[in-house]
Amino acid sequence: MSRTLTVLDPGPCTTVQDRGRPGWAHLGVPRSGALDAAAATLANRLVGNHEGAAVLETTLGGVSVRAGAAMTVAVTGAEAPVLVAGRERAFGEPLSLRAGDLLTVGPARWGVRSYLAVAGGVAVPEVLGSRSTDTLSGTGPGVLRAGDVLPVGEPAGAPAALDVAAVRRPAAPLCLRVHVGPRQDWFADEAPDTLLSSTYTVSEQSNRVGLRLRGPRLAPAEHRLSPDRGTVELPSEGMVLGAVQVPASGEPVVFLNDHPTTGGYPVLAVVSAADLGGCAQLRPGDRVRFAPR
């Protein structure tokens, strides 16, 4: 018996995530970390971990793992069926696995990303102070594959005593509060109003790098148009989590945790940190709007 989780079916995209590796952006290393940080924290609390322990983050389709020893787990985030040894068990509660039990997190009923925490945390080696998979640069462990054996740490504390954790389904359309700027002068005068008065639709191109949106274009300022009517890029500058960056297409991208650390497209607004967890649960076709902070 070993404290491991063996991946039987990794699902469409399951990664190891903790609170990421902020502090390395100057070297081109994305911060990474769980996209729905509140859900990952809750999963850790349910199994008695410290809040920064590494968990598994699934994408729409869930994950199946086999426990190498008796251990406590919990699933939070996007609500999904949870099966232990073939029997449906509770979502959002601490669950006891026996050695050899198969745990399956099924396809999400709503939302995108479910979080599977295990008492002791997923104990893959740290890279630059974090166990997170960074899908942009490949820093940290790879996206999970069938057959991967993940070490699990020793439990730090007792599982939570509560019976059921509150499950909050995000509102539709989701409202993202923004601070306008820093580059509103690179846009046509009406661009902030367009952003704040329109409804955008989540594109299927969205991923951990960014939430790509379809909807009214945010036009560049006249001074950014080159003679051939292409747009002039900014000299590259540092980018923040939640930046609403507008590439040449004019349709906005909200930067999520694996975003590039620098970029040459201007940022029209920045989404409040408190609203980014909701972005993690938006599916292609879901609608969002923006409101001033």
Added chain:
Amino acid sequence: MRFRPVGADALLVEVGGVEEASALYRMARDLGVPATDIVLGARTVLFDGVGDVPALESEVRGWSPAPDGVRPAAEQPVEVPTVYDGPDLDAVARAWDTTTRDVVAIHTGHELRVAFCGFAPGFPYCTGLPAGLRVPRLDTPRTRVAPGSVGLADEYTGVYPAASPGGWRLIGRTELVLWDPGRTPPATLAPGTLVRFVEVAR
């Protein structure tokens, strides 16, 4: 200096050029400014994860970093031993309207500055070649560029720390390790570093 708040807890400071931005960046690092991330850009320094943005702004207003063109006297460049046998050397020579030997002479004849890192961990964007020697990117990026490849794009010289797709014009290669996350510091050519490319035999 121009100050632009970025969201609730970040501040973008815009200056006139690469040398001024590097000087401001060095000052921020030396003084240990309370920010989670300090990111050098081509004309900017971003302070991210700042508790009190107005207080940081007043502090930075009081700094007087060296103006563009002024370098610390004792600064020694990091040398990058390079074999100049890249597949795009001829194309760069044509773009610069000179010979491949001259491309090597020009590229090794100037001290460059890492204006910022991006694209990949430890990937340096080095500036400092004479104005006008810009190089367009490849129309179709290569699907794989080998680690250590030295390339040109726009006004920049870059070095690929790891294998990746890439559209830079490749002029040479180095065996210098640019990125090792297990090492302190992990990047060889960190932002603000002075760099000189040195020709070595293949």
